[in-house]
Amino acid sequence: MNNTRKRIFQKHYKSSKPKDDEEIARLKQKYENINEVIIKSFTDLPLSWKTQKGLKGSNYKIPTQIQKESIGYSLQGKDVMGAAITGSGKTLAFLIPVLECLFMEKWSRHSGVGAIIISPTRELAYQIFQTLKKIGIHHDISAGLIIGGKNLKFERSRMDQCNIIICTPGRILQHMDQNPLFNITSMKILVLDEADRCLDMGFKKTMNAILANLPLDRQTMLFSATQTKSVEDLARLSLKEPVYVAPHEHQLTVPVNLQQSYVVVNLEDKLTMIWSFIKNHLKQKVIVFLASCKQVKYFYEVFKKLRPGTSILALYGTLHQEKRVNIYDEFCRKSNVVLFATDIASRGLDFPNVNWVIQLDCPEDANQYIHRAGRTARHDAKGESLLILLPSEEFGMIKELEKKDIIIDRIHIDQSKMFSPKAKIDAFLAQDQQLKDTAKRAFISYIKSVFLMKNKNVFKTNEIDFEVFSKSLGLVSVPRIRIIDKLKHMNKNMENQSLKIENNVLIKQSNVWSESFDQSSNGESLKKNHLNNVDSPAMDFDLSSNSENEEDLIKIKRENHEIEHMENISEIQNNANSKHRIATKAATARRVLKKKIVVNKRVFFNEEGHVKTNQRELQSDIGKEYMYENSNDINIEMAKKVLQEEDKFDRKRHQELIKCRKHQVKSKRKGVDDNHFENDIDVDLSWLPDPDTIYDKPVNVSKQSLKNYNFNGDVQTHLPDSELFVENMKRKHSDSDISFNGVKQIKKIKPLTLDEAEHIAMKLFK
Numbered sequence: 001m002n003n004t005r006k007r008i009f010q011k012h013y014k015s016s017k018p019k020d021d022e023e024i025a026r027l028k029q030k031y032e033n034i035n036e037v038i039i040k041s042f043t044d045l046p047l048s049w050k051t052q053k054g055l056k057g058s059n060y061k062i063p064t065q066i067q068k069e070s071i072g073y074s075l076q077g078k079d080v081m082g083a084a085i086t087g088s089g090k091t092l093a094f095l096i097p098v099l100e101c102l103f104m105e106k107w108s109r110h111s112g113v114g115a116i117i118i119s120p121t122r123e124l125a126y127q128i129f130q131t132l133k134k135i136g137i138h139h140d141i142s143a144g145l146i147i148g149g150k151n152l153k154f155e156r157s158r159m160d161q162c163n164i165i166i167c168t169p170g171r172i173l174q175h176m177d178q179n180p181l182f183n184i185t186s187m188k189i190l191v192l193d194e195a196d197r198c199l200d201m202g203f204k205k206t207m208n209a210i211l212a213n214l215p216l217d218r219q220t221m222l223f224s225a226t227q228t229k230s231v232e233d234l235a236r237l238s239l240k241e242p243v244y245v246a247p248h249e250h251q252l253t254v255p256v257n258l259q260q261s262y263v264v265v266n267l268e269d270k271l272t273m274i275w276s277f278i279k280n281h282l283k284q285k286v287i288v289f290l291a292s293c294k295q296v297k298y299f300y301e302v303f304k305k306l307r308p309g310t311s312i313l314a315l316y317g318t319l320h321q322e323k324r325v326n327i328y329d330e331f332c333r334k335s336n337v338v339l340f341a342t343d344i345a346s347r348g349l350d351f352p353n354v355n356w357v358i359q360l361d362c363p364e365d366a367n368q369y370i371h372r373a374g375r376t377a378r379h380d381a382k383g384e385s386l387l388i389l390l391p392s393e394e395f396g397m398i399k400e401l402e403k404k405d406i407i408i409d410r411i412h413i414d415q416s417k418m419f420s421p422k423a424k425i426d427a428f429l430a431q432d433q434q435l436k437d438t439a440k441r442a443f444i445s446y447i448k449s450v451f452l453m454k455n456k457n458v459f460k461t462n463e464i465d466f467e468v469f470s471k472s473l474g475l476v477s478v479p480r481i482r483i484i485d486k487l488k489h490m491n492k493n494m495e496n497q498s499l500k501i502e503n504n505v506l507i508k509q510s511n512v513w514s515e516s517f518d519q520s521s522n523g524e525s526l527k528k529n530h531l532n533n534v535d536s537p538a539m540d541f542d543l544s545s546n547s548e549n550e551e552d553l554i555k556i557k558r559e560n561h562e563i564e565h566m567e568n569i570s571e572i573q574n575n576a577n578s579k580h581r582i583a584t585k586a587a588t589a590r591r592v593l594k595k596k597i598v599v600n601k602r603v604f605f606n607e608e609g610h611v612k613t614n615q616r617e618l619q620s621d622i623g624k625e626y627m628y629e630n631s632n633d634i635n636i637e638m639a640k641k642v643l644q645e646e647d648k649f650d651r652k653r654h655q656e657l658i659k660c661r662k663h664q665v666k667s668k669r670k671g672v673d674d675n676h677f678e679n680d681i682d683v684d685l686s687w688l689p690d691p692d693t694i695y696d697k698p699v700n701v702s703k704q705s706l707k708n709y710n711f712n713g714d715v716q717t718h719l720p721d722s723e724l725f726v727e728n729m730k731r732k733h734s735d736s737d738i739s740f741n742g743v744k745q746i747k748k749i750k751p752l753t754l755d756e757a758e759h760i761a762m763k764l765f766k
């Protein structure tokens with residue numbers, strides 16, 4: 001019955017399939033009369049049957065507002081700039097026109113690249129690809145995901161067969177540069193998802209290079225929840241009379257179903273706060289945003305060890321690509337789970353059914369807040385967002401959000417529901433050096449991220465109590481951050497000076513900074529913890545992560561910064577480089593002598609716990625002379641010579657020792673006692689029982705002749721079972737022909753049982 005129905009349906013379906021040419025002509029006619037007001041469902045849009053079927057199969061029936069308003073313009077071939085709140089369906093708003101455009105152009109697998117869709121992160125590109133696969137399943141068009149993390153050759157061999165390329169900026173540029181067969185001359189559509197991010201300073205050079213390679217005769221679509229309106233950006237993209245579609249402008253910046261709130265906590269209480277939150281929300285799906293990948297790593301490692309009773313995942317840029325995709329999929333699948341993430345997860349990702357978004361570290365700006373919070377309450381779903389602010393961040397950040405019409409309520413933490421995992425974390429770090437290092441890196445990366453943030457009304461490094469913060473992470477002492485020390489020092493000397501620096505110099509500089517931290521924690525300079533009014537210069541750094549360049553590579557969003565408080569950037573670089581000079585022991589010793597520091601004396605103890613005084617004296621004449629020379633200075637050349645001379649003596653002694661050892665082995669083999677070695681092995685064996693006494697007695701030995709021995713070799717009184725024991729032993733050993741060195745051979749002795757062996761041992765040691 002079912003089969004018949006299916007066949008009938010297929011017959012009907014086949015007969016109703018219009019010829020492509022006819023369909024194209026019919027649809028073209030309708031393009032001019034698209035009226036968004038009368039569009040109630042996707043079927044009201046002039047779309048090919050292949051797309052309609054794909055949409056239906058994916059359960060998309062009613063278009064969202066941005067889809068209704070933008071798809072018409074896109075079908076007409078206009079450049080479109082779409083801006084709509086997070087989770088409002090912007091992906092379909094550009095994927096449908098892309099498919100339709102290629103269909104109308106009668107694009108086939110052999111027609112080459114027809115559309116390029118660029119996304120700032122790999123995860124987002126992967127997600128777009130998945131959606132395209134669903135809705136484009138009935139089209140005879142191929143698509144490729146070009147995001148890196150895979151062999152370039154492998155991608156290259158497939159590039160030419162792709163009609164739609166979904167990519168990240170870095171990877172597509174790599175193909176443009178390195179693949180002579182990559183042909184995009186016939187390309188029709190360019191889409192930038194999260195356009196403002198793709199066009200900001202982080203990707204500026206890459207995007208400029210990509211755009212220079214693309215044909216000018218193309219349609220361009222830009223989509224984002226926080227769309228760029230920069231004239232410069234639009235000029236770079238060579239947009240032609242773009243249509244700006246923003247259905248929620250002046251009404252909404254965040255979804256209506258999003259419930260927002262914020263709390264104010266001290267930096268040192270953040271860990272306790274998030275731990276308590278997780279413990280109170282074990283049955284929820286939560287994303288926790290942090291400022292850097294090193295922090296994410298630390299929180300992930302610690303929380304995994306703490307075992308809160310829910311799954312813990314982490315997503316950050318330095319993870320291997322395959323792992324990233326697996327974590328992404330796992331988080332999508334699970335319902336009770338906490339994901340610690342950097343901002344690679346803040347834009348575009350459509351994780352289903354996220355209950356909470358926690359912004360544990362303050363977002364860079366209001367736009368960042370919008371994107372992060374938008375990971376929940378997507379489409380028609382509800383969700384909650386909690387922003388965690390430091391007392392020093394509250395005023396500035398709330399003002400920033402108000403500028404974007406985002407009004408959020410402050411809530412207070414119920415202290416009775418706070419559980420501190422501090423004691424456990426301290427214990428973990430004490431046992432695990434790796435975790436301790438991760439904590440140090442987390443500490444440093446957080447301080448650096450605050451230091452480099454542009455908005456100094458919000459991010460104030462001088463308000464951070466370094467000692468208290470480091471303790472809260474389980475660290476015993478404060479890790480040293482040299483560059484902050486350096487800048488603090490320079491700040492004092494060079495106030496009111498400014499300097500224009502080039503982008504690339506600063507990028508290099510930031511790399512030096514990221515490497516130049518010293519993990520030793522005994523630096524006096526930071527013992528006081530507070531930076532004395534040191535704030536970073538007004539630089540526009542983007543610490544947000546991205547998969548292309550790895551998130552800890554600090555990127556600048558704006559060119560030609562005015563940097564106050566710095567006299568000469570090259571000087572910083574020189575100084576920073578000089579920090580990398582290897583400190584030799586000699587140099588350290590010289591410094592110690594110069595400063596007249598009394599270093600601790602090293603004391604050696606022997607096994608009995610007595611202080612060893614007889615240190616080996618130098619043997620060579622030159623060595624003795626050097627030792628008794630009463631100088632406070634270190635003469636490296638002289639020390640070298642002494643070592644060379646002493647080396648000769650050492651080698652000689654070593655050879656003698658080897659000779660002696662050989663001699664000892666030989667003697668042992670011969671069974672000859674060697675007095676020399678007896679002296680070496682100074683062990684008193686007098687307490688051992690005389691083997692003759694035990695083994696060489698006749699079977700019916702008298703009770704009186706049997707003796708037991710205590711540990712000191714003293715004869716003890718006879719025990720009633722001793723005779724039995726010896727007899728038994730003799731009987732057992734009667735078959736053996738094992739011979740003891742220097743002891744009479746006992747023939748045919750059977751081996752002892754375990755009990756007997758234990759018994760004899762007990763007797764001997766009593």
Ligand SMILES: Nc1ncnc2c1ncn2[C@@H]1O[C@H](COP(=O)(O)OP(=O)(O)OP(=O)(O)O)[C@@H](O)[C@H]1O
Nearest residue numbers: 062063064086087088089090091092225348350379
């Ligand atoms: N017409 C529709 N009907 C039902 N669901 C839809 C429709 N359009 C999109 N969705 C769903 O809404 C969710 C959000 O869509 P999408 O990821 O495209 O949002 P977005 O606007 O791109 O968000 P962001 O700004 O965060 O990137 C997805 O789960 C998607 O499947």
